[in-house]
Amino acid sequence: xxxxxxxxxxxxxxxxxxxxxxxxxxxxxxxxxxxxxxxxxxxxxxxxxxxxxxxxxxxxxxxxxxxxxxxxxxxxxxxxxxxxxxxxxxxxxxxxxxxxxxxxxxxxxxxxxxxxxxxxxxxxxxxxxxxxxxxxxxxxxxxxxxxxxxxxxxxxxxxxxxxxxxxxxxxxxxxxxxxxxxxxxxxxxxxxxxxxxxxxxxxxxxxxxxxxxxxxxxxxxxxxxxxxxxxxxxxxxxxxxxxxxxxxxxxxxxxxxxxxxxxxxxxxxxxxxxxxxxxxxxxxxxxxxxxxxxxxxxxxxxxxxxxxxxxxxxxxxxxxxxxxxxxxxxxxxxxx
Amino acid sequence: xxxxxxxxxxxxxxxxxxxxxxxxxxxxxxxxxxxxxxxxxxxxxxxxxxxxxxxxxxxxxxxxxxxxxxxxxxxxxxxxxxxxxxxxxxxxxxxxxxxxxxxxxxxxxxxxxxxxxxxxxxxxxxxxxxxxxxxxxxxxxxxxxxxxxxxxxxxxxxxxxxxxxxxxxxxxxxxxxxxxxxxxxxxxxxxxxxxxxxxxxxxxxxxxxxxxxxxxxxxxxxxxxxxxxxxxxxxxxxxxxxxxxxxxxxxxxxxxxxxxxxxxxxxxxxxxxxxxxxxxxxxxxxxxxxxxxxxxxxxxxxxxxxxxxxxxxxxxxxxxxxxxxxxxxxxxxxxxx
Amino acid sequence: xxxxxxxxxxxxxxxxxxxxxxxxxxxxxxxxxxxxxxxxxxxxxxxxxxxxxxxxxxxxxxxxxxxxxxxxxxxxxxxxxxxxxxxxxxxxxxxxxxxxxxxxxxxxxxxxxxxxxxxxxxxxxxxxxxxxxxxxxxxxxxxxxxxxxxxxxxxxxxxxxxxxxxxxxxxxxxxxxxxxxxxxxxxxxxxxxxxxxxxxxxxxxxxxxxxxxxxxxxxxxxxxxxxxxxxxxxxxxxxxxxxxxxxxxxxxxxxxxxxxxxxxxxxxxxxxxxxxxxxxxxxxxxxxxxxxxxxxx
Numbered sequence: 001x002x003x004x005x006x007x008x009x010x011x012x013x014x015x016x017x018x019x020x021x022x023x024x025x026x027x028x029x030x031x032x033x034x035x036x037x038x039x040x041x042x043x044x045x046x047x048x049x050x051x052x053x054x055x056x057x058x059x060x061x062x063x064x065x066x067x068x069x070x071x072x073x074x075x076x077x078x079x080x081x082x083x084x085x086x087x088x089x090x091x092x093x094x095x096x097x098x099x100x101x102x103x104x105x106x107x108x109x110x111x112x113x114x115x116x117x118x119x120x121x122x123x124x125x126x127x128x129x130x131x132x133x134x135x136x137x138x139x140x141x142x143x144x145x146x147x148x149x150x151x152x153x154x155x156x157x158x159x160x161x162x163x164x165x166x167x168x169x170x171x172x173x174x175x176x177x178x179x180x181x182x183x184x185x186x187x188x189x190x191x192x193x194x195x196x197x198x199x200x201x202x203x204x205x206x207x208x209x210x211x212x213x214x215x216x217x218x219x220x221x222x223x224x225x226x227x228x229x230x231x232x233x234x235x236x237x238x239x240x241x242x243x244x245x246x247x248x249x250x251x252x253x254x255x256x257x258x259x260x261x262x263x264x265x266x267x268x269x270x271x272x273x274x275x276x277x278x279x280x281x282x283x284x285x286x287x288x289x290x291x292x293x294x295x296x297x298x299x300x301x302x303x304x305x306x307x308x309x310x311x312x313x314x315x316x317x318x319x320x321x322x323x324x325x326x327x328x329x330x331x332x333x334x335x336x
Numbered sequence: 337x338x339x340x341x342x343x344x345x346x347x348x349x350x351x352x353x354x355x356x357x358x359x360x361x362x363x364x365x366x367x368x369x370x371x372x373x374x375x376x377x378x379x380x381x382x383x384x385x386x387x388x389x390x391x392x393x394x395x396x397x398x399x400x401x402x403x404x405x406x407x408x409x410x411x412x413x414x415x416x417x418x419x420x421x422x423x424x425x426x427x428x429x430x431x432x433x434x435x436x437x438x439x440x441x442x443x444x445x446x447x448x449x450x451x452x453x454x455x456x457x458x459x460x461x462x463x464x465x466x467x468x469x470x471x472x473x474x475x476x477x478x479x480x481x482x483x484x485x486x487x488x489x490x491x492x493x494x495x496x497x498x499x500x501x502x503x504x505x506x507x508x509x510x511x512x513x514x515x516x517x518x519x520x521x522x523x524x525x526x527x528x529x530x531x532x533x534x535x536x537x538x539x540x541x542x543x544x545x546x547x548x549x550x551x552x553x554x555x556x557x558x559x560x561x562x563x564x565x566x567x568x569x570x571x572x573x574x575x576x577x578x579x580x581x582x583x584x585x586x587x588x589x590x591x592x593x594x595x596x597x598x599x600x601x602x603x604x605x606x607x608x609x610x611x612x613x614x615x616x617x618x619x620x621x622x623x624x625x626x627x628x629x630x631x632x633x634x635x636x637x638x639x640x641x642x643x644x645x646x647x648x649x650x651x652x653x654x655x656x657x658x659x660x661x662x663x664x665x666x667x668x669x670x671x672x673x
Numbered sequence: 674x675x676x677x678x679x680x681x682x683x684x685x686x687x688x689x690x691x692x693x694x695x696x697x698x699x700x701x702x703x704x705x706x707x708x709x710x711x712x713x714x715x716x717x718x719x720x721x722x723x724x725x726x727x728x729x730x731x732x733x734x735x736x737x738x739x740x741x742x743x744x745x746x747x748x749x750x751x752x753x754x755x756x757x758x759x760x761x762x763x764x765x766x767x768x769x770x771x772x773x774x775x776x777x778x779x780x781x782x783x784x785x786x787x788x789x790x791x792x793x794x795x796x797x798x799x800x801x802x803x804x805x806x807x808x809x810x811x812x813x814x815x816x817x818x819x820x821x822x823x824x825x826x827x828x829x830x831x832x833x834x835x836x837x838x839x840x841x842x843x844x845x846x847x848x849x850x851x852x853x854x855x856x857x858x859x860x861x862x863x864x865x866x867x868x869x870x871x872x873x874x875x876x877x878x879x880x881x882x883x884x885x886x887x888x889x890x891x892x893x894x895x896x897x898x899x900x901x902x903x904x905x906x907x908x909x910x911x912x913x914x915x916x917x918x919x920x921x922x923x924x925x926x927x928x929x930x931x932x933x934x935x936x937x938x939x940x941x942x943x944x945x946x947x948x949x950x951x952x953x954x955x956x957x958x959x960x961x962x963x964x965x966x967x968x969x970x
Contacts, residue, residue: 018810029826138958142951144902146909147925147943150932154940158933232435233443238396240455240506241428244420254445270815277817277906291818292910295825307822311813318813 004326008319017070019311023304024069078308079301083294088305092287097180098168099279099286103271105202106209111264114214115257118221122229122256123248133218140215149208149281156204163204166283170197205282209275213267220263224256231255258329265321269314341371343514343546344393344431349406351385351392354399360620362388362401363570367645370514370546377549377561379593381615385570386550390516393548394433395423410514429459432507436519438499442491448502449487452509459510474505479535497528501535508539515540516548521556533559554593558582566590569616569626572645575655586648586661588631625658633660695963702959708952716768723762724748727919731757736935754924754938755931763919764945770920771901771949774835778900779893781839786846787889791877793847794854801851808844816841820903824912831920834913838903842896849892853885887964894957898950905946921946 072078078088121133156163168182169175173194178185183202186195228234229252237251238244276288283289287306294302349366352359363385370376378386391397393408395415408415410431415423435441442451452474453467462470468487475483478501491499500520507515517536521529537560540547549560557564557578564581566574566589574587585591592611613630616622625631628638637659645657696702715722725731725748737746737753739760745752751760793804811819823837857863858881866880907913908922916927921942928938 014806015809015813018806019813022810026822026826138954139947139951142898142947142954144905144909144922144925144943144946144950146906146922147939147946150925150929150939151943154932154936232437232441235396236435236441236503237443239394239427239433241424241426241458242454243424251443255443258445276821277909280910292821295821295912298825303822303825307814307818310815310818311810314813314815 005323008322012315012319015315016312019308019315020070020073021066023308024066026304026307073308078305081294081302082299083297083302088302089309091290091302092306092309094180095285095287095290098182098284099272099275099288101181101183102202102205102209102275102278102284102286103268105206106271107213107264107268109206110210110213110217110267114217115221115260118218118260119225119248119253119256121218121222122225125226130222134222137215137218140218141212143211145208145212146277146281148211149204149278152204152208153281164197164201165204168198168201168285169194170201173197205278205284208281209271209278213264213271216267217260217263220260221256224259225252228252228256258325261328262321262325265317265324269317269321272310272313272317341373342369343372343410344368344370344548345407345409346389346393347407347409349389349392349408350404351388351397352402352404354402359402361570363392363567365645366406366567366572368548368565368572368575370548372513372546373540373544374563375540375547375549375561377551377557377564378567379551379554379557379564380567381552383569383615384567386552386567387518389567390433390518390548390550393516394427394431395420396433425459428455429510430512431514431516432510432512433516433518434500434503434507434520437496437523438503438520439491439494439496441503442499444491446490447487448489448491448494448499452487452502452506455506455509470509471505474509475502477508478502478505478539479531480505495528496524497532500524500528500532504532504535504539508543508545511543512545514546514548516550518550519552520549522551522553529556536560555597566593569622571626571657572655573627573657575645577653580654584662586654586656587627587658588633588660588662589627591662592630592632633662635660692963696959699959699962702956702962705952705955705959708948709956712768712949712952713772715765716772719762719765719769723759723765724750725759725762727763727766728758728917729762731759733757736931736938738935739937739941742937751941752935752937754928755935758917760938760941763924764921764941767919767921767924767942767945768949770831770914770918771904771946774831774904775897775900775953778835778839778842778904779897782842782896783846783889783893785839786843787850787882789843790847790850791854791881794851794858795877804847804851808847811841811844816899816903817906820907821910821912824907829912829915831908831914831918834904834907837907838900841903842899845892845896846889849888850885853888854881857881857884891957891961891964894953894960898953898957901946901950901953 076089078092080087081091084091117133117137121130124130153163153165157165164170169186173186173191175182175185175189175191175194178188182198183195186192186198234247234252237247242251275284275286276292278284279286279288280292287310291303291306291310293299294306346366346368350364351362353362366385366389368376368378368389378389380386388397388401391401392403392406393415395408395418397403403416406416410426415426415431442448446454449468449471452471453462453464456462456467456470457464472483472487475486480486480498480501486494486498486502491502494502504520515536520536521532524532533556536547536549539545547560549557551557561578563575563577565572566587568589574581574585574590576586581590582594585594589611592609595609596611598608611630616626624640624642625634625638626642628634631638643657643659645655648654648656648661731749731753735753735757736755737749738744739752740750742752749759749761751764753759754763789804793801814822820834820837820841823840824833827833827836854877862884863876863880866876871880904913904920905922905925908920908924909926911923911926914920914923916923924942925939928935928942932939
């Protein structure tokens with residue numbers, strides 16, 4: 001088992017280095033003088049220019065620059081934001097919990113609805129229920145997310161006034177940031193009203209973010225379940241006199257969920273990192289919005305560092321999913 | 337056999353399969369009975385309907401299969417008339433089944449021990465520790481040398497033969513009165529085949545249970561069966577005792593099957609005989625006798641009208657579906673083609 | 674006597690005819706195809722169908738609602754936007770961008786992806802490893818993010834957005850092609866071709882490609898849907914088509930502030946995207962069912 005982890009890790013390293021290389025060369029590709037890009041657009045004095053030139057070492061051979069950059073990255077130095085003048089890593093750390101909180105909630109919402117829906121659709125195959133569920137999930141991943149968000153805002157915030165539109169918390173609440181997770185922090189502060197307000201703020205973005213995973217997981221569960229229900233061991237379970245619900249939930253579901261777990265894992269990594277559109281529309285202070293603004297403002301260190309961090313996260317989550325898959329799939333265990 | 341020993345009496349069982357191109361008959365008017373301590377073999381080619389018969393008896397036929405008619409009398413009740421809840425009380429406890437491919441017939445996500453315990457818990461309401469003890473005993477009873485290791489193993493970690501023993505253990509766990517074995521040795525090695533057959537024979541002797549043994553291999557039948565039913569294209573074409581079958585079959589198909597057995601040929605260099613042609617395709621409607629196209633005997637009558645399954649002897653223990661049944665040890669009157 | 678029919682009695686269907694029949698039986702997929710055809714036709718004939726020019730501003734009919742609402746103005750069936758431009762006309766012209774770009778992007782991605790994937794699958798060794806690693810790297814970055822970054826580097830325009838999306842969709846075609854090539858290359862028919870002297874590109878196009886086209890076609894329809902959504906997303910973020918280009922996503926970016934006052938300027942463009950992508954997905958599902966022999970209904 002540990003050797004499996006080690007092997008996975010080894011495979012990941014070249015990919016990671018590749019990403020570092022990619023981000024390294026990205027900034028070289030951007031039109032314009034890279035030193036000016038790093039320094040910011042506000043004009044640079046000659047001394048500052050020389051200082052940066054010395055510091056960044058653009059006169060050295062490209063491979064030395066890359067090695068140096070790689071070394072910096074491994075030491076946690078991902079550059080300084082041109083706009084805020086704070087280290088990229090630090091900014092990321094401050095904003096990531098907001099994205100994570102949203103992503104976790106969205107995934108839970110998606111899974112809780114999708115898996116029962118998929119099972120229902122499979123068991124009631126080719127009936128109206130099946131067709132409805134399939135149709136809804138099809139619409140779910142055919143929609144442009146940003147439009148769906150706007151529609152929900154139109155309905156729930158504008159017309160009904162039930163939900164707030166922006167941010168994580170109404171500004172009248174002043175909550176100390178302990179974990180970075182608003183739901184937890186409001187509870188720690190003992191402020192029940194704030195907690196509920198935080199929930200309200202989370203609702204619409206979580207629903208929007210959950211839509212695509214919901215659709216994908218429903219489809220996956222349904223098709224996996226259909227596959228499993230055709231298997232011989234299901235017939236055996238019935239021949240043993242087990243009730244239909246036992247057959248479905250104890251025998252079929254366990255096997256059907258194995259491929260679904262990988263899909264859930266993949267969706268999680270997409271959510272954690274691809275929440276750009278949702279965060280922007282709801283003014284959610286997470287890494288997606290941070291990165292997009294960096295792109296608008298040409299804050300290249302942030303773009304570079306941000307992409308690196310996000311890609312690193314994705315690789316990590318995918319690796320964890322691979323390992324999890326090996327653990328839960330009994331047929332991959334060793335032969336006795 | 338006395339009638340109070342009669343465990344199972346199937347009457348007029350017919351199953352159709354409904355597809356988008358229409359419905360076709362899988363089995364037609366199947367009748368059979370099994371008594372305590374007796375093994376009835378159902379023999380036939382693939383597609384003859386033998387598996388469908390067993391599944392119909394158990395009530396395991398699902399869409400697109402539909403049971404058109406018939407009665408399955410088990411212990412005085414018609415299983416087909418019961419609700420699925422009522423039927424489930426018997427399935428796995430009094431009437432059990434083992435299947436052809438044991439490794440895929442077991443759930444890959446649970447240990448073998450868990451799956452055996454499941455039946456015990458479901459039908460005998462045993463507690464976990466009792467289940468475990470009983471399961472280990474059962475594994476030992478079916479000839480597994482290391483029951484504890486086996487108990488904790490997953491199906492893919494065990495050989496086909498071991499998995500079949502596990503299935504048998506599951507099937508006899510609640511001391512059933514009837515065991516249906518659907519080609520239990522087809523997917524196994526020849527040496528293992530013999531072991532499993534011996535095991536089944538032994539268990540039957542010990543428990544006095546009735547058994548239905550389904551196979552396409554006629555050579556296995558003398559080792560295990562008391563009576564034989566020969567099926568062809570969804571119908572029973574002959575029903576008799578084991579001795580009668582081998583000394584003098586009445587139906588041309590049975591005769592041809594016997595002739596094609598390798599053991600039948602004594603002379604070196606003699607060609608193995610085969611039955612020309614192929615069985616009717618599923619869904620093909622046939623007028624007249626289903627076998628007439630491949631039959632070496634018979635006449636125009638066979639093409640036009642379908643023979644019924646009727647008794648060939650006064651005591652009704654031998655049945656045959658043929659207009660020109662072969663007289664024991666002699667050729668037929670209608671002449672060869 | 675044999676009961677087999679004679680060989681000449683059987684009508685031979687080519688595999689493609691068989692697939693077409695299977696697809697035709699799937700009514701929903703055909704519905705998707707019809708909708709898509711209608712959209713394409715509307716897009717092509719937009720200048721003839723549209724009642725106005727897409728960028729023409731009618732300053733006295735700003736923010737007029739669609740015909741089913743009160744206060745709608747004659748001649749503007751789906752209303753007007755904040756600069757008095759006819760919604761229907763803008764949507765029709767917008768269809769041209771989305772559909773044409775969708776096709777172009779998928780074509781570029783497909784051709785490049787197949788070439789690279791085939792290279793990996795046929796050459797194996799170092800080439801394959803390098804290509805796979807490269808694709809892994811691209812897949813490690815979420816699609817939207819990668820597209821945004823590429824556009825950020827190249828500059829915000831429709832063409833750059835299209836290029837970015839093509840690059841983002843590339844790895845899927847590469848992987849499928851490589852896997853298919855690897856599984857087919859050892860089969861007898863390929864060996865027969867090679868013994869005949871067929872090599873390299875010719876081997877790829879004439880021998881391999883017809884037999885690996887099924888998963889590629891399915892992926893192409895899926896990528897078409899994604900391409901439309903991604904282009905719209907980039908347009909919405911201001912990184913794709915720039916106003917006044919009536920690309921559907923771009924329409925949404927400018928109309929966003931009027932969500933309260935003129936909701937139709939928001940709902941209609943999004944609906945257009947939804948319908949197009951839905952039709953494409955329905956067709957894609959149908960194609961997959963028809964082309965993948967393992968699926969049972």
